[in-house]
Amino acid sequence: xxxxxxxxINGLSLGSLYALIAVGYTVVYGIVQLINFxxxxxxxxxxxxxxxxxxxxxxxxxxxxxxxxxxxxxxxIIGGIIASVTVAxxxxxxxxxxLRNAPRLAPLISAIGVSVFLQEFVRLFYxxxxxxxxxxxxxxxxxxHGISGEIIQLGGVTIxxxxxxxxxxxxVCTVFLWFFxxxxxxxxxMVATSQxxxxxxxxxxxxxxxxxxxxxxxxxxxxxxGVAHGLSYGNIGFRMGFLAGLKAFTAAVLGGIGNxxxxxxxxxxxGVTEAMATTFIPGQFGSSAWKDVWAFVLLILxxxxxxQGLLGAKVVDRA
Amino acid sequence: MSQVASAGHHVDTGTVLLEASHVTMRFGxxxxxxxxxxxVHPGEIFGLIGPNGAGKTxxxxxxxxxxxxTSGEVRFAGELLPPQPRLVVRAGMARTFQxxxxxxxxxxxxxVMVGMYTRTKTNAIDAVFRLPxxxxxxxxxxxxxxxxxxxxxxxxxxxxLSRNLPYGDQRxxxxxxxxxxxxxxxxLDEPTAGMNPQETRQAEDLIFRxxxxxxxxLVIEHDMRxxxxxxxxxxxxxxxxxxxxxxxxxxxxxxxxIEAYIGSPAEELPSTxxxxxxxxxxxxxxxxxx
Numbered sequence: 001x002x003x004x005x006x007x008x009i010n011g012l013s014l015g016s017l018y019a020l021i022a023v024g025y026t027v028v029y030g031i032v033q034l035i036n037f038x039x040x041x042x043x044x045x046x047x048x049x050x051x052x053x054x055x056x057x058x059x060x061x062x063x064x065x066x067x068x069x070x071x072x073x074x075x076x077i078i079g080g081i082i083a084s085v086t087v088a089x090x091x092x093x094x095x096x097x098x099l100r101n102a103p104r105l106a107p108l109i110s111a112i113g114v115s116v117f118l119q120e121f122v123r124l125f126y127x128x129x130x131x132x133x134x135x136x137x138x139x140x141x142x143x144x145h146g147i148s149g150e151i152i153q154l155g156g157v158t159i160x161x162x163x164x165x166x167x168x169x170x171x172v173c174t175v176f177l178w179f180f181x182x183x184x185x186x187x188x189x190m191v192a193t194s195q196x197x198x199x200x201x202x203x204x205x206x207x208x209x210x211x212x213x214x215x216x217x218x219x220x221x222x223x224x225x226g227v228a229h230g231l232s233y234g235n236i237g238f239r240m241g242f243l244a245g246l247k248a249f250t251a252a253v254l255g256g257i258g259n260x261x262x263x264x265x266x267x268x269x270x271g272v273t274e275a276m277a278t279t280f281i282p283g284q285f286g287s288s289a290w291k292d293v294w295a296f297v298l299l300i301l302x303x304x305x306x307x308q309g310l311l312g313a314k315v316v317d318r319a
Numbered sequence: 320m321s322q323v324a325s326a327g328h329h330v331d332t333g334t335v336l337l338e339a340s341h342v343t344m345r346f347g348x349x350x351x352x353x354x355x356x357x358x359v360h361p362g363e364i365f366g367l368i369g370p371n372g373a374g375k376t377x378x379x380x381x382x383x384x385x386x387x388x389t390s391g392e393v394r395f396a397g398e399l400l401p402p403q404p405r406l407v408v409r410a411g412m413a414r415t416f417q418x419x420x421x422x423x424x425x426x427x428x429x430x431v432m433v434g435m436y437t438r439t440k441t442n443a444i445d446a447v448f449r450l451p452x453x454x455x456x457x458x459x460x461x462x463x464x465x466x467x468x469x470x471x472x473x474x475x476x477x478x479x480l481s482r483n484l485p486y487g488d489q490r491x492x493x494x495x496x497x498x499x500x501x502x503x504x505x506x507l508d509e510p511t512a513g514m515n516p517q518e519t520r521q522a523e524d525l526i527f528r529x530x531x532x533x534x535x536x537l538v539i540e541h542d543m544r545x546x547x548x549x550x551x552x553x554x555x556x557x558x559x560x561x562x563x564x565x566x567x568x569x570x571x572x573x574x575x576x577i578e579a580y581i582g583s584p585a586e587e588l589p590s591t592x593x594x595x596x597x598x599x600x601x602x603x604x605x606x607x608x609x
Contacts, residue, residue, distance in 0.1 A: 183457060185432070185439055192422045192433045199420045202383060204408030204437035204500055 002156035007275040013163035013232065015271020016170035020225035021248030022255070022263035023177065024218025030194040030258035031214045033104065037111040038091055039222060040245015041118035042084045046223025047141070047236040048122055049083025050076040054142040055132060065146030073144050073227075080223035087118070088219035089212060097208070115241075123238040138237040141230030148231055162231040169224050174264055177217070181260065186213050194258065243292075250299045256309025265310055273298050330551055331361045335397075336535050337382070337412075337504055342391035344374070344381055344559075351377040353559040354391070359504060364526065364536045366550035366567075368543070370579055374559040375539045376417055379506055382537075383407050383414050396503070409437050413497035414506035417539075419489045423482035427473055427492050430481050431464040434499030464499065471495045471525060487518040494525065505529060507538040511545055523549055547571050555579065 024039045053076045054060070063072055091114050099107040127134035143149070150161035181187035193200040193210045201207055229244065230236050247270065255266025277294035278286055285293075302310065337359040344352040352374040359365045367375050380386045382393055384400065384407040393400045395410050413434075422430050439456055468477050471491040476484055481492055490510060497505055507526070511519045519542065526536055526549055540546045546553060546567070553570040555562045557579045563570050570576055 184453070185436055185460075188425075188429060188433050189436055191425060191429075195422045195424060196420060198385070198404075199416075199422070200433070201404040202385070202408065202414060203434050203496065204405045205433070206405055 003279060005157050007279045008272060009157060009159055009163060011272030011275030012268060013160070013166050013271070014275060015251075015268035016166045017225050017228055017232070017244070017267075018248045018251040018270050019170050019264045019267025020166075020173060020221045020228070021244060022251040022267045023173070023260060024222050025249050025252040026255070026257055026260060026263040027190075027214045027218050029252070030260075031190060031197075031211055032096070032100075032107075034096060034107050034111065035249070036096075036215075036218075037108070037245070037249075038095075038114035038118060039218065040241030040243075040248070041115050042088050042219045042241070043222040043226045043229075043244060043248075044122065044236070044238065044241035045087050045118065046080040046084035046219070046226030047230050047240065048080075048126065048135070048226075048238075049223065050080035050227045050230065051139065051142065051236060052083070052129075052132070053079025059142070061143060063145060068145040069147065073147070076142070076144075077224060077227050080227050081220045084219040084223040084226070085216045088215045092212060092215045097211075115245075119238050119241070126238075135238050138235040140235050141233075144231060148234070160232070162228070165231060166225075166228040169228055170264070170267075173221050173224065177221075177260060180217070186210070190214060247292075247295060250295060254299055254302050254309060256311045259309065259311050262309050262311035269310065270295055270298065330363045334361055335359075336361045336363075336395070337537070338394040339378075339382065340392055340394075342378065342381055342388045342393065344377055344386055345389045351559050352381060352388070352556075355556065355559070355561055356391075357554050357561070357564065359535050359537055361503070361535055362530065362533060363552065364530055364538065364550045366546040366553040367537065367539045367556065368541070368546055368553060368570075368576075369556035369562070372558075373556040375556055376508055377559075378556070379414060379508055379539065382506065383412060405437070408500050408502075411501070411503035412506065413500040413502035413504075415490070415493040415497055415508055415510060417508040417512065419486075419493055421481040421489055421493060421496070423480070425481060426478050427468060427481055427484065427495075428461070428464050428477040430492060430496050431467050431499045432460055434496040435460050435464065436500075438499075438501050467495045467498055468492075470498070470528070472521075487514055487521075490514070490522070491525065494529075498529070502534065504535045504537060507536065509539055509541065511540065511542050519545055543571075 021039065021043050024042065025036060028034060028036045028039070054072075056079075057072070057075065060068075060072060095110045095114050096107050099110055123135055126132055127136070133139050141148075147161040147165055152159045152161065152164070181191060189200065189205045189210050190213060192203065193205060193207055197207055200210070225244075226236070229240065248267065251266040251270045252263045253266070254270055255262025255264070274291045274295050278288045278291050280286065281290070281294070284290075335358050337357075339358075340356045342352055342355045343350065355374075355378055357365070367378070369375055377386065381388045382400070384402050384404040387402040395407075395412060398410065400407055400410060400412075422433060425433070439460055465474070465477060468474055471494055473484075473488060473491055473495065476488060476492075481489060484492060494505075494507070494510070510526070511522050514522060523545060526538065530536055538546070538549065550567055552565060553567050554564040555570055555573075555576045562575055562579060563573045
């Protein structure tokens, strides 16, 4: 039973990470019907942006735990958000907007191109900044005292502080998103645009700005996920966005792409499934090497039996 | 050209709200709208009639920036209209659609609040930091949206998803949403299509009340009784061109209008053509497909 709760905690932590990234896929898809394959790289940029912020702060390693949690971490998160939102808006402007009226395959290929570009850019460029480490291999993520490596013991269950941070970030972001979508005019304009862009235009909505808002919101959440990833795994690398992005995309499809609640649910379901599969499936099929297999088996099962996803594609429904 | 019509309301014929001059819209070889000019005054109800395919909706699309006219220009309150829907809305023109285009998965109230987009000032920054300005404006716009729903008679349906509303209510919700953009001119594309006679009468009453708010209304309709009850002036389009334009009486009694709707001898068997058809008795869509 202890093992079950341990894996549940691990799964929720991993799932929260997926969910934070998945929201970016789903929000953008809901509005422009584009699967932004560069979104995983936006997540990676968020982590590197946070790292760069830490460098700019003078690589503080000896700040006390309260100071680290209340000052260092928020500043790093803001730095990461600024980096990934900037990159996301630039890619939207330069790589997607010119293809807005092109066949749907064109922006998709453009997205794959952006993805490769961003990976290589970080790999080749990061170390060229004076004083910055070479990014050709993984870089150790800054230690935030009070979170990095800290654990809480709850009976036989070990909870890492980084997991608390990740799950907490998802909760805060979900509340923020709900408020944004349902209680602000930009959010309402986003929902309206996802349902019928032409009519939204005729109601005076600036659709270009709504699309930028969608990219920015997704990028902001991805940056928070990037920091959470750094805290949980202790290092970051230019390739970290690939698998995380693919998993998060899976989570978005699992929950019903276009549906924000679906992305959150899909992320959590995927994370818990992975964690449980590595423990409770007997024999060699249950080893952690197989966790990706089970994640995608789950995706295939959902797509076969419930193609609209667990919660259905609410936001993109235009019937 | 202009006159004051019935019911003691005031049409300000001295000023021009909408002026379309020589608007032409071609799609390849097809001329959908050909050299159409008309003027709408503040406080006026103006009817646009014509058989199916006459170019009425295309003309609406030219006015609202969905299409850029091939030639000709549209002026609104003296200003040249920008060819972008959202700027047209900002200038003060709002429309409804022939086939209802509500945001299906939003409630009636939310649909109306989307209409207020251009008329509210707070931006995303205010919202993120939950500044009092944002909260105050949210409360105000919710209140205003409820007033608009009450105005069209949908108070009870405010929190229903718009796709679950009865057909007639969806049409009225579209009008409430258009009013939320605070227009000076409301364009209605077949507001009574698919309505029963009682709903049609309610729609008539609603349009009069909108006019009494000081708005001008430009309405496309096939229901002749509805048009001639309602409109100060009427323009009849046939094959993209203006056939006649003038007061309801003038248009109603023009033999060419009757011919356009009932069909000319060349299209119909001459023997079946009624000697003196009465357009006022014809409900629904005109039989003459252009």
